[in-house]
Amino acid sequence: MDNVPKFSSEEEEAKRIAEMGKPVLGEHSKLEVIIEESYEFKNTVDKLIKKTNLALVVGTNSWRQQFMEAITVSAGDEDEEDSGEERLPSCFDYVMHFLTVFWKVLFACVPPTDYLNGWACFFISIIIIGMLTAVIGDLASHFGCTIGLKDSVTAVVFVALGTSVPDTFASKVAAVQDTYADASIGNVTGSNAVNVFLGIGVAWSIAAIYWHMQGKQFVVEAGSLAFSVTLYTIFAFLGFSVLLYRRRAHIGGELGGPRGHRLATSAFFFSLWFLYILFSSMEAYCHIEGFWNTSGTLLEHFWNSSERLLEHSRASFQAPSRRFKVEL
Template sequence: YRTEDGTAKAGKDYVETHGYIVFENNEARKTIPIGIVPEHCYERNVSLFVELGEPEEDNLVSNNIHHKREDELTVEEKVALEGRPRLGLVPRVQINIRESDEFKNTVDKLVQKRGASAVSVSTSSWGEQFAEAIRVNSEGGEGEEDGPAEAPSCGGYVLHILTIFWKILFAFVPPAEYCNGWLCFWSAITVIGVLTAVIGDVSSHLGCSVGVKDTVTAICLVAMGTSLPDTFASKVAAIQDATADNSVGNVTGSNAVNVFLGIGVAWSIAAIYHSWHGNQFIVPPGNLGFSVMVFCTEALFAIAVLLLRRSNYVGGELGGPVGIKYLTSAFMFGLWLIYLTLSTLEAYGVIGV
């Protein structure tokens, strides 16, 4: 017998096992021990496979029978061959590793006992928000269970310096404790809207200064500025969640909001305004049709890659072996470069449709 990786990986989720099961006379059941690596996860659902090989007889007499021709066998030897061990109809089984019910129930009871405020990730005052904005985050945990906090790394200091302006800016947003979080929600939406408008205007002026068309600026600078937060959100979801649903769904969901809600609401308001004044709201399509065609074509390739990654060798849409992981990242990055190149060439009239 031997174990085989599924979504569970040897060394990370379980201990790889292989060997032989020896059945003595009158024995009909044996147990294969498989070590499970504890992770103390609140949610866990991975699987592995156990495969049985062809049975072997540890009997010199039986081995001699196998070397004889059928016409040389006696009646007793024929009966012995009929009773030799054979592999059953199900030589391969799947084993699911689930989270510990005791551990999960313990966490649920602690949360229920202490209340939601004990596990709240929000702050309760402006002072706490500004303190967190100025303070460099440490590498380790701060609680007793996480051990002593480690000193911030050099990369942590660099990121803190680069983002301290935005941290302080968003520290002015009212804490979530006020008005049941609604004040925080609408304030954050307002700040995000203002920043989006600033990014769009700055990118447009930058493109005008260096002689780049607005369509190229939109798919380069503006798109990167609006998509980087979604990228980091997907990264956090990929690390913390047991499945890739939230990570991949965040990409499609954020783009749906940008297209249907962001553009739709703005265009609806503009159309109503122009109609109220007796005018028509007309937006030239430009190279939108070509860009959408290229995007949809590359989206089919991206979806095909996600489906291929569901094979047993990889195990899922995200992660997997290091080589496959970096190869997939390079492929997706290449799709973006192809889209950017083709759309830019079409915008400048180098290629025609």
Template sequence: MFQKRGFLVKESIGSAIIPVVRKNGADGEVKVKWRTIDKSALNGRDFEGGEGVLVFKHTEIEQNIMIPIIDDMTPEKDEHFEIELFDPEGGAKIGQINRTAVTITNDDDFNNVLSNMMQMTNANIHAMQVHHETYLGQIKDALNVNGGDIENATGMDYVLHFLTFGWKVIFALIPPPSICGGWLCFFVSLGAIGLLTAIVGDLAAIFGCLVHLDDAVTAITFVALGTSLPDTFASRAAATQEKYADNAVGNVTGSNSVNVFLGLGLPWLIASVYHLVNGTTFRVQAGSLGFSVGLFTGLSILTIGLLIARRTLAIFGKAELGGPTIPKYASGIFMIILWLIYVLVSSFQAYGHI
């Protein structure tokens, strides 16, 4: 049996030592199994538990269970787990106290003003995590409007939930970040995004065939829009939430860098190795690529000039994003016009009019 029904340990203790005693005799060797039971403290997050076996040698009356405590340096309220004794061997029996509770408290040496505030509001930092520890949590959020927070859900939340329900359920099947340190989630997510991109590309190509659009025109319109609209919303969120424009503009340049360097480099590497092994020549005709890149470069210079002007001129409020109302909308319209020029001129060239 355990010495007492409860133990109090600090989060920074390292390992909790829980004594198990043998009473009413010490002759012979006996064994007893033990296991941890998750409560508000979870195995792998707050402590390293599991199962084990205690062996009491002849004349031995006390053994210790050592449970490593994980110190995440995060202020949070007290949490607890339980340890249970079961399945004794060697003629022994389980005593009256067969289960004990281990309460993990914040170490006063690491507390600060924030932790005291959180304790006063009875908040648990793990309840505010963006990701989930289990598949069940992800699927529940995907099935519910606004992740289950119905009280704060707006009408638009219900509309978006209806429109994206299928995608939410599909991507809820991706492994949670808690598995394998997040690496499994990372690689499976990359694979899912690649598969989705392939589907979007094929659907756009089929649509282009149906309406008799040239492949080059389909690529710079429907395919480009389908892959870039998520970047648009991400840049908008970064622009409204950040003090500087770095994240908003950097998100776009970073995304395009991945598209050009990795999105082209990796397929070309695979194709080159394939043709090398088979003794064939890997050759892709440039087509209108030179014209499109030259046109894009010229329009990009105009865009960069606009950003420089917005940064330096008082009329723009010396802000690359936002600023006074009229210059702000004028800058947006100017960039949209540049995009339309690129699409129209590239389309005319693809159809032989230029």
């Protein structure tokens, strides 16, 4: 009994208060929790997943479901809609579905990524892209022939514009989502490299092999290629100069920056594109003389001048031989 510690009145009071603060069981020892789904929160999460492209991961596993979604009119996706109720399609949704149902069904032909670990989706997508590219090229050629445009003008205006619009939107998305401008600018240079090296290289290789097997040669006339490539190189040099200038501290980088610099850069690049189309079209219709014709004319003048100078030199060298006789 002597070993029991003795507490003062203050310590006894503190101990009593501490004992009162301990958790104890109340009247109700059981609790039932019911979790209800919030449609508003679900819609918000779905929109965030779609924006971050995670919808591809949790996409449809059924090929049949893709076709069902392609032929079904669905309401447009609006970020301003916060209600959890399902919105019915509007008149605009029906009009857009009627205009795009062909493309929806065509893209539904691409199998889901679950088939063959995504390889089926990859190869069939490449095949469909190649077929659409061939169709677009033929349609542009027929359109240019119908309205009286040359193939070179049709190529630099309609074909190039049609094939570059997806790259433009991809660069815009990359510029908005990425911290740096590498993805957006690299997408432009990479797509051009694929078009030039892979697109032209594969097509010309197949044509050259085919005509070689036929015992003939595959010949492609230069046409206005020298003028277009030289003009494009000059404008590309100007474009890269502007991008390098925009690296200054008061601008901030290749993309973005103050409003005045953004508008000036956009207007300058649009003017380069417009001037490229204008000069290429004028050269194709012989309103201005191309580099090939100019160089050919200069070579012709140089060759004629060289021949006249050579004839004059021969005449002046042979003339003294008629006047004097050399006796040994």
